[in-house]
Amino acid sequence: MNEKNTNKLKILNDPIYGFITIPNALIYDLIEHPYFQRLRRISQMGMSYLVYPGAHHTRFHHALGCMHLMQKTVHILKFKGVEISDEEANALYIAILLHDIGHGPFSHALEKSIATGINHETISLKFMEALNVDFKGKLSLAITIFKGDYHRKFLYQLIASQLDMDRLDYLKRDSFYTGVSEGNINSERLITMLNVIDDELVVEEKGIYSVEKFIVARRLMYWQVYLHKTGLGAEKQLERVLMRAKELVLNGAKLPASKAFNYFLTNQIDEANFTTNTLKIFAKLDNYDVLASIKEWISNDDFILSKLSESLINRILPKVVLQNKPFRKEEVQRVKDLVKNNFNLSNKEVNYLVYNGKICNQAYDSTKNTIKLLFKNGDVKDVVEVSDHFNIQALSKPVNKYYLCYPKK
Template sequence: MSTINKLKILNDPIYGFISITDPLLYDLIQHPYFQRLRRITQMGLSYLVYPGAHHTRFHHALGCMHIMQRTVSVLRFKGVDISAEEENALCIAILLHDIGHGPFSHAMEHSIVEGVSHEDISLIFMDSLNETFNGKLSLAIKIFRGEYHRKFMLQLISSQLDMDRMDYLKRDSFYSGVAEGNINSERLIQMFNVEGDKLVIEEKGIYSVEKFIVARRLMYWQAYLHKTSVAAELILTKILKRARQLLHDGIEINASEPLMFFMKHTINKEDFTPDVLKKFSYLDDFDIIGAIKGWQFHSDFVLSELSKMIINRDLPKIRLQSDKASREEVAELRRRASEKLGIPEKDAKYFVFEGKVKNQAYNKEGEPIHIMHKDRTVEDVIQASDQLNLKALSRPVTKYYVCYPKHLLEEAAI
């Protein structure tokens, strides 16, 4: 009788070879819930700006698992006692940390399921998988929830210098080509230690931490909050909003069965029954793109035009500025859009809208990145660093945007 070899080696363009070191990890990766991440893009619609950014949440999760394995090995070498059971739990927790992402990741986080974060849905998935695998995920879930007595383990999974951030910065930089985001993750891993149940970076790694924080800031402005990406993701949410409105008004809309279910129902955290979770697990980017391809031919002008903007990459103009646009300016833009497009002013809100984006590279109010000096005293990287710009990077920067159709530029100057 043949048995499957579950101890596999995978080839990754970032780290080289990634090892699946436990049969349970293999079984989790093979599960349909996890395989779905192959169909969820890591950077949403950023590929409309950076053509190479087509990598997926599947890539990212495997990368996180790999650097978790490397970090555990380094910590053990430095005398930190981590059992085989704890190591496996850490790998499971980081492998599944993003399993709750819906189509196009953050772009549609509250559009498909309202008021439920992807972290909440990840936990619901993990609880379901724990039943499937007879309680073998219990310790991983305990760590993920922050209920395990060894607090540094949660910091490995969720903190300002965790495996998640280390992988997505390096990976997103590689696939987008935004070189400023390329961090030295191997150096950071080698500098990890534990002091007083806190995850710390040894003093000689402080420059790598500074580079990490600066890289995060640059990646947000150049990639994640690139104005064209922001415009595309906003249009995506407007499309779904319009489709829902049409359904509510009794107008026929075609979409896949799982997408139609979530457009017809308002799902809260309490509504996530096993049946709803199963339906959510069938949702991915292809449901959205497939629907939009069809909706570009819909008889409703608003839905059709918005859909064409994504399919043909004919996106609206977006202007980022330090001050909020005045009500009068936005109202005038909507009036002109209404006139130019031949639609009611209430529908012009789908084409002319405003909002804000915020970038904070380091949150000094949150769990700090701890630097451990040679005498084993520990302090916040902001205090330990001689770089004054780190203090500046800890302040949130808010930019306001106003979005409107390009053809309005052909008229009087705005």
């Protein structure tokens, strides 16, 4: 091995798994690329740090964790006699490393307010295609697998399914950084139980309890963390700050913002006009742009923008009421009238301070990409079919809750 390659086989220390190795020079160069380094400045959990103070880990962390789990999985599957070529293995590492590269700052809020015409999955693919040009076609197989176009289905399932490396890492990682121990799954045990039958990913039957724990952990993490009502209120408030900023800018107002952020505030972004140039500007956008701008907007003359920005920065979050049935229109209108009169707002403006909607939690979807168990006699069955866990069947049904947000005072 030459000197150049030796220097690139680095070892990283991860608080979840211990040492993570970078398998080859190409992956090292991808990690070093500015497009990937940007993920150090993109929070993994958006506004959740306002509820769980430790939740400051980044998408950079998560991507490396996923790659580490993929290396372990490839090793286990090859040990069990599943043929995976070196080229396929490397393509898997690249695809899972880059699977979230298209996330913007506070990604889900951004997609609902500033860049509403394109989602992060599409942007991830655009980043991968741009990197493929930079790396002279070395990402082609990874892109084919990532898109689900490769003839070996199980390779795609390792990247995107109900038991993929993405979920195995983020549940364990988010559980660690929030301190919510209910999400702490045994990813190592699950990976050790994986196998491939008829080109499909399966879990050997003795792994059934780990699968049950994984599904239950997913449900608990959604209610306790991802859909936590205070976190939900903060996320929705951020959406409204961004929506108000975009509305003001499109009506001719000048707002302080970085060049990259200003581009997305002043332009209507969708898939059709998301050019190579747009991608380069997007690659300069991160959490710091958004938070620095919101801090500046506190002193803006617009009451709505100023109030929402100050509330978010100083954690004066809205009251969030959650219930199992939709709120009646009269009920929502009554709250709107109270807030409208209190702050002297128009009918349009009050919608920035009072809003309602629906959240959904479905821990397991028994209709697609199901988790299949392999029995000693060769039978392959869906986990719902064979689990005696009283909850698994119930967890495969979507649970809807309805929220109403309004200022506390």
